Amino acid sequence: MTPMSPHLIWFIPLLPFAGFVVNGLLGRRLSKNVVTGVALFCTALPMLLALWLTATFRAEHLLSLVTGHHIWIQISGFQVLFALAVDHLTLVMLAVVTGVGFLIHIYSAGYMAHEEGYWRFFAYLNLFMFFMLTLVLAANFLLLFVGWEGVGLASYLLIGFYFKKDSAANAGKKAFIVNRIGDFGFLLAMFMMIAHFGSLSFGSVFAQVAMHPQLQGGFLTAICLLLVLGATGKSAQIPLYIWLPDAMEGPTPVSALIHAATMVTAGIYMIARCHVLFDRSALALGVVALIGALTAIFAATIGMVQTDIKRVLAYSTVSQLGYMFLACGVGAYSAAIFHLLTHAFFKALLFLAAGSVIHALSGEQDMRNMGGLRHRIPVTFWTMTAGVFAIAGFPGLSGFFSKDEILYHAFTMPGPMGKLLWAVGLLTAFLTAFYMFRLWYLTFFGAQRFEDHLADGHHGDAALVHARKDTHATVVAEPAHGHGVHESSWVMLAPLVLLAILAVSGGWIGIPMALGGTNHFEHFMYPVFSTSVVPHRMLQAPAVSYTLERTLAAISVLAAVLGLLLADYFYRRRPDALAKLVHNTRGLHVTLVNKYWVDEIYAKLIIMPLMMLGRYALFYGIDLAVIGGGTALSAAGVRGTGGLLRRIQSGNIRSYAGWLAAGAAIILAVTIFGRAILHIF
């Protein structure tokens, strides 16, 4: 690497920004081909740069690289630099963001081809890439926060892309506002870091923590918990996960890129990045693990009964993000990032394939109105099949390796909590397999249900029996250009095929030693996480726990197969049994269909009081009474005084003359007698 070359890193985030500027300012006047060309060029080049960077790191055995020493903020002793940092963790994130991002850009060119605001879409997408790359490349918390907020903005803009639709606009607002709660935690964490470390740079903060081994818990716990609050917002974990399912109002490529593969993993990235802090706080790690496990199973149960194909995937994403949280919580950061990587592949694939299905059906998203698409859209079917088997954790596919690593690390965590977390994780794996195969069967197998619109309850999902209560988002206005069922164009299928290959093979870089691999991925991540004080299994004595690891893998494969068989039984062979089951467990089913009424509970407990406070105390009280009243009062005062004074302006010349004379007399009197009066006092 020549001395100049680190500066090339700056082009990785800045190129998409250039794309955003060009398409955002001129896109309206440019032709579609030019818009597409600009957007693709501005994402392809960063991908190549990221590849080049990875190659350089490998060739030169670099561990980290910091570039840029421009002072951004300087306040007495405290300063923030405009600096980018690259290490192995960043390289993985760069690969995910630029690689998956580029494929989704290609896909979008096909998917959005008939949309109004084509240029706007690509401008926003490039803007997102800029902020996301800033986020992963940042060398300090403040720059990370810029990216963090920026991706939130891009997410808001893209969720509300169909802004003429109320539900989309509201979903955008919801995502933005819920994320604000998390950002508030992040901000407070940064303030505490400034107070305690006097710096926001990763290097300085982590070095100071490393230098003081006696720092345990205490304010570090506070910082970590505040960071976790930020992460729960961005990564859609309990209690702030509610925005992600609604975010499915955005175009499907957006759901794939932002709300599955990249942005929502920012929280996991941030926790992994701060592992030095988290390792010092057992409490914070426990909270992370608990949140992760709870979210994983909670979202998986909701996902089981959703009928909107994108919402199933949304809850699946929440659940899988919970998995990653769980991994972070047990100190297996490398496993979390590994799952982040494989999840980006198969979940982006699943979303894009779902988009292809929706495209084929001219905008239909309800799985109850699908079915039998296997032969109609074969490429979509086969690629989606790869994704479904990968996420379900079938042996050899990417999801299998990453998920098993997490489960293994949870199981081997000392203490009873580890076993509990493992059990929850296993149950989630089973549920995941079940709802993914349910989606698979409902979409691609059985009778075609899309011509006879809104099928009657005799066939298909028994969820029909209890029609969904929530009115929003079921019937959709996604891109529709009405002609019959058709396979998507190759612009859309090529990314699907590539992602399918990645979803199948992406896990092979991290095959554990117990299964005959070398666990290359963990070795790659080792320099980043080696400072972790949580005992790392990296250097475990060979063969000691291989039996355990293999057994655990076998159990989770069993869970996946069980999920497949159950879905097969209920959704292919015996739909009547499903109807009966739904009938027998009516209460549970209704609870699940209504998503545990979490939205309603939040509405009653938090939103209502806030609305009341806003309306009565702030609007009527402060705004109308104090501010409005005060303004009205001063206006009335001015008007009253004016009313009095305007009488002087009578228009009568002699009265003017009188005032003039009186004034002159007063001035005369003051000049003559004023001094004397002053003397008296």
Next chain:
Amino acid sequence: MVPISYYLILAAILFSIGVGSFLIKRNVITIFMSIELMLNAVNLTFVAFAHMWGNLNGQIFVFFVMVVAAAEAAVGLAIIIAIFRTRETLSVDQVNLLKL
């Protein structure tokens, strides 16, 4: 030699008459004449003080005032004629259209 106070008292009386008739009279021409009276009262004080100090500045100032008064008389009479042509009155109380 007449003491300066005599001049000043005379000027004050003249000025007061001017002010008083300015306030009391309704006829524009009379008002105009009272303005001239006030100007000349001031002129008188100028000349008196110039004589007292043996300084010509006051005398020269009087010429300026007279020139301005002459110019003012020309403009003022023109305005008075214009008012009379349009309103057919010279009473200032009826020239009050500026007030709405």
